Each structure stands twice: as C-alpha cells, then as structure tokens.
C-alpha cells in the first residue's frame with residue numbers, strides 16, 4: 001500500500017468515532033461472534049462460514065449502513081454474501097437487519113477491504129463484487145485516496161472467477177469517467193455494456209445514493225466482466 005508523508009498508508013476512508021447508538025452497540029456485543037468474521041491472514045472458507053454450501057459467493061466492499069446489503073441478501077437467499085465495512089455504526093445496523101430478516105446468507109468483516117482482499121480472499125473464488133458509492137473522494141486532488149484505481153482493480157480481478165462481475169456505482173461523473181480510464185489499464189476485464197449500465201433492478205437505491213439524488217446528482221452504474 002502507498003505511504004504518505006508521515007509514513008502511514010493512504011486509506012480510502014476516514015474513521016469517524018462516536019456515533020454508535022446503543023441498539024447498534026448491543027447488536028455487535030450480542031451477535032458479533034456469530035456474524036462478524038474476524039480479520040486474519042487465513043483464507044475465508046465460504047462453505048464453513050455459511051449453512052448453504054457450494055453457493056454463489058458475492059463480496060460487497062463499503063456497505064455503509066448496510067440497508068441495501070440486507071435487502072439484496074433477503075431477495076437472494078440462495079446466494080452467500082460477505083460485506084466489508086470499517087465503520088461500527090454500519091456494522092451494528094447491518095447486524096440488526098440480519099437478525100430482523102433472519103438472514104442466514106450474510107456475514108460481515110470490519111476491516112480495511114484493501115487488506116482483506118490481499119489476505120483473506122482466495123484467487124478465483126468470487127462470483128461477483130459490489131462496490132456502491134465507494135468513497136467521497138470526488139475531487140481530482142484526492143485521487144490517491146480513491147478506492148477504485150487500476151492497482152486495486154488488478155487486485156480484485158484475481159479474486160473473481162472467469163466471467164464473474166464487478167459492479168460499481170457512483171454519483172460523481174468525474175469519478176465515473178476516472179473508473180473507465182483506470183479500467184483501460186486493466187486487461188483482465190471487459191465492460192458488460194458500453195460504458196455505463198442502466199441501474200439493474202437487483203440493486204436497490206442505497207442510503208448514500210438517495211442523498212445524492214436529493215441533491216440533484218445523477219448515478220452511473222458500471223459493470224465489468226472478468227475475462
């Protein structure tokens with residue numbers, strides 16, 4: 001990972017503290033052992049984690065508050081999902097949703113996804129990756145902080161099975177165009193449709209997206225296929 005001037009890695013998120021409600025904190029305390037996969041250097045064995053064996057495996061990076069993640073997992077009970085997020089309020093909120101919907105097909109990792117991709121995901125193990133509204137770094141001067149860069153696209157390509165998909169959505173046009181530029185440096189993918197894709201029905205509106213739409217933003221969905 002790149003290092004900044006103070007010799008700390010440049011991360012795609014900023015950890016904010018102190019907005020954890022009691023409901024969220026209780027959820028983590030009561031159900032964390034069951035639903036959170038601890039970060040480690042061991043590869044995830046999906047068939048040991050989930051009751052449903054040999055199922056389609058989808059990873060979501062940066063689920064935010066997780067409402068959309070839970071909705072998707074509820075709609076597709078035959079698919080196993082792992083969501084990665086660093087913020088505790090989102091982790092607590094998603095645990096509450098998993099319990100409310102009685103989901104058996106969704107687990108959480110609370111850690112930097114860039115490191116998890118390196119350490120916990122086997123090559124050619126995923127059928128799909130969701131990255132919805134990845135980060136707030138829409139200004140060009142912040143491009144080093146952007147999660148979606150050629151280097152990261154290369155890394156996650158190795159984790160996808162042949163013909164598996166990578167679905168990214170953003171509400172910043174510059175970021176959308178940047179993603180297409182970064183993609184050009186990666187020969188592991190083809191675009192599913194030319195440039196942008198119509199929002200698929202299986203992607204409900206996310207919390208961050210709704211805020212953007214209320215501000216008058218447009219949304220760009222991009223779907224790559226591992227080739």
Ligand SMILES: C[S@@+](CC[C@H](N)C(=O)[O-])C[C@H]1O[C@@H](n2cnc3c(N)ncnc32)[C@H](O)[C@@H]1O
Pocket residue numbers: 012013061062063064065084085086087090111112113114131132133134135136147206207208209
């Ligand atoms: C702009 S929010 C969008 C959240 C959600 N997908 C939505 O659309 O409402 C981006 C989220 O990605 C998370 N994130 C960014 N970089 C991350 C990383 N490297 N590892 C894990 N989570 C990350 C942030 O913590 C944040 O919650």
